[in-house]
Amino acid sequence: MATPSHDPTSTAAWTALLAHRDALTPDLRGWFDADPGRADRFTVDVADLHVDLSKNLVTDETLELLRDLAEQTGVVDRLQAMFAGERINVTEDRAVLHTALRRPAGLDPLVVDGQDVDADVRAELAKVYAFAGKVRSGEWTGVTGQRIATVVNIGIGGSDLGPVMAYEALAASRQEGLTCRFVSNIDPTDLAETVADLDPATTLFIVASKTFGTLETLTNARLARQWLWDGLGTPEADDERRAAVAKHFVAVSTALEKVADFGIDTDNAFGFWDWVGGRYSVDSAIGTSLAVAIGPERFEEFLAGFHAVDEHVRTTPLERNVPLLMGLLNVWYVNFLGAHTHAVLPYSQYLHRFPAYLQQLTMESNGKGVRWDGEAVTCDTGEVFWGEPGTNGQHAFYQLIHQGTRLVPADFVAFATPQHALVDGDTDVHALLLSNFFAQTKALAFGKTADEVRAEGTAEDVVPARVFTGNRPTTSIMAAALTPSVLGQLIALYEHITFTQGAVWGIDSFDQWGVELGKQLALQIAPALTGDEEALQSQDSSTKALIDWYLAHRA
Numbered sequence: 150m151a152t153p154s155h156d157p158t159s160t161a162a163w164t165a166l167l168a169h170r171d172a173l174t175p176d177l178r179g180w181f182d183a184d185p186g187r188a189d190r191f192t193v194d195v196a197d198l199h200v201d202l203s204k205n206l207v208t209d210e211t212l213e214l215l216r217d218l219a220e221q222t223g224v225v226d227r228l229q230a231m232f233a234g235e236r237i238n239v240t241e242d243r244a245v246l247h248t249a250l251r252r253p254a255g256l257d258p259l260v261v262d263g264q265d266v267d268a269d270v271r272a273e274l275a276k277v278y279a280f281a282g283k284v285r286s287g288e289w290t291g292v293t294g295q296r297i298a299t300v301v302n303i304g305i306g307g308s309d310l311g312p313v314m315a316y317e318a319l320a321a322s323r324q325e326g327l328t329c330r331f332v333s334n335i336d337p338t339d340l341a342e343t344v345a346d347l348d349p350a351t352t353l354f355i356v357a358s359k360t361f362g363t364l365e366t367l368t369n370a371r372l373a374r375q376w377l378w379d380g381l382g383t384p385e386a387d388d389e390r391r392a393a394v395a396k397h398f399v400a401v402s403t404a405l406e407k408v409a410d411f412g413i414d415t416d417n418a419f420g421f422w423d424w425v426g427g428r429y430s431v432d433s434a435i436g437t438s439l440a441v442a443i444g445p446e447r448f449e450e451f452l453a454g455f456h457a458v459d460e461h462v463r464t465t466p467l468e469r470n471v472p473l474l475m476g477l478l479n480v481w482y483v484n485f486l487g488a489h490t491h492a493v494l495p496y497s498q499y500l501h502r503f504p505a506y507l508q509q510l511t512m513e514s515n516g517k518g519v520r521w522d523g524e525a526v527t528c529d530t531g532e533v534f535w536g537e538p539g540t541n542g543q544h545a546f547y548q549l550i551h552q553g554t555r556l557v558p559a560d561f562v563a564f565a566t567p568q569h570a571l572v573d574g575d576t577d578v579h580a581l582l583l584s585n586f587f588a589q590t591k592a593l594a595f596g597k598t599a600d601e602v603r604a605e606g607t608a609e610d611v612v613p614a615r616v617f618t619g620n621r622p623t624t625s626i627m628a629a630a631l632t633p634s635v636l637g638q639l640i641a642l643y644e645h646i647t648f649t650q651g652a653v654w655g656i657d658s659f660d661q662w663g664v665e666l667g668k669q670l671a672l673q674i675a676p677a678l679t680g681d682e683e684a685l686q687s688q689d690s691s692t693k694a695l696i697d698w699y700l701a702h703r704a
């Protein structure tokens with residue numbers, strides 16, 4: 150087999166896809182009419198997820214060419230290298246092993262660089278579960294002896310978005326009387342509002358930071374510590390302050406010495422490893438707040454869900470491999486049909502933070518302009534992911550998806566079983582939600598012709614405005630219910646979709662250098678806002694003028 154190319158545009162498959170695109174007239178109506186087996190043939194299951202790809206703008210030939218592209222760019226080899234612990238994060242010289250976080254007990258040990266990864270993962274999980282168990286049972290008390298009522302996770306990016314998204318999604322599995330809240334923003338409003346009605350005596354903070362060096366998180370952690378001491382009336386004496394912190398602060402980090410510097414006893418710290426990227430870490434100790442909320446048993450189910458999809462992606466041939474196919478479809482839309490964005494539309498209120506979670510996963514991973522071989526890319530990469538729960542989006546932005554000039558591929562996600570089976574008179578409200586889900590993908594695919602509009606008696610001059618062109622691509626993802634396992638499956642699905650796109654594009658999906666410059670400049674600019682004249686004068690004229698305006702208007 151030829152060496153896979155780091156430049157996908159130089160492959161024969163890319164050239165063939167361009168020619169195929171030029172010859173193809175998307176026609177979902179015609180394709181479905183001519184091919185009664187299309188829905189069946191293009192529907193694939195992965196674990197408990199039922200995925201209908203048939204309303205995408207592809208034919209069998211398109212999929213075959215996309216599979217050729219995957220082969221010629223070495224996607225599967227790279228996937229196996231990831232699972233084996235090779236250092237595929239080249240710019241940070243790290244393995245990428247989030248899949249090891251969810252390996253069940255009893256497999257052949259995974260040893261990487263002499264480290265028994267499975268044993269390390271299980272040992273750390275055991276610590277998290279023991280802690281979660283104590284908080285849930287009331288055995289863990291605050292410094293005044295009261296049981297913990299609220300856990301506040303302080304973190305940002307991957308140390309926040311995963312835990313908060315999953316906490317919201319799995320509301321049905323939470324323990325009553327125990328609430329989690331999440332603080333991320335360095336805007337002091339976030340912490341102030343979050344703790345405003347809390348009792349310090351019954352509040353426990355989890356400071357979650359992979360590096361334990363993130364400005365937002367450490368600032369918020371210090372503010373929270375002061376709030377605790379003030380609220381408890383802790384005397385200034387070191388011993389008493391340490392005792393309060395020991396009962397009200399735990400940490401999650403890969404940098405345990407920095408945890409100790411902050412004053413958190415490392416006995417109260419849960420670790421993970423540099424081979425877990427922040428945006429891939431919700432299933433590590435970063436998910437401690439979730440483990441407290443749903444308990445170890447449900448957390449294990451969550452991990453088992455991830456693993457089921459890992460096994461699928463690792464062992465299923467390309468023809469039926471859902472994450473690989475969905476990743477290739479995204480490449481098709483971005484590089485051959487000109488899509489700039491991708492919508493994810495959960496028809497489940499509990500998944501309301503899922504699109505925000507996916508934004509970090511996909512955009513921090515694939516928003517890159519340089520390949521792993523150091524060369525500039527020669528094609529577009531990461532699209533903008535966005536979305537809102539249905540049906541709210543229908544009354545906001547769906548107009549553009551239905552009739553606008555831009556192609557917006559969309560993933561629709563729904564569950565057969567409601568978590569609140571409410572009825573309105575004789576109407577099952579969940580059925581109404583689902584009928585909207587089915588209606589939207591149907592309308593987007595098949596549209597409405599001018600003749601159909603006319604047949605409704607529409608005045609001729611309004612007909613064009615009421616025509617729906619159709620051929621707006623969607624993927625429908627369904628599951629029986631939103632359980633911890635299904636949530637794990639959904640997250641792993643999108644992790645591997647993201648992987649596939651990055652592998653085709655030849656980019657390192659596991660670094661995030663693009664967030665560094667802003668962080669450095671913020672630290673440089675901060676003194677200019679608090680009286681350092683030299684720092685102020687060294688700014689460019691626009692930034693200096695904005696700072697001057699800020700200083701003049703700050704009340």
Ligand SMILES: O=P(O)(O)OC[C@H]1O[C@](O)(CO)[C@@H](O)[C@@H]1O
Pocket residue numbers: 305306307308357358359360361362363366427428513661664
């Ligand atoms: O967990 P940490 O080290 O505080 O980092 C938080 C987030 O900051 C980033 O490094 C950059 O935004 C993310 O990748 C990460 O999830």
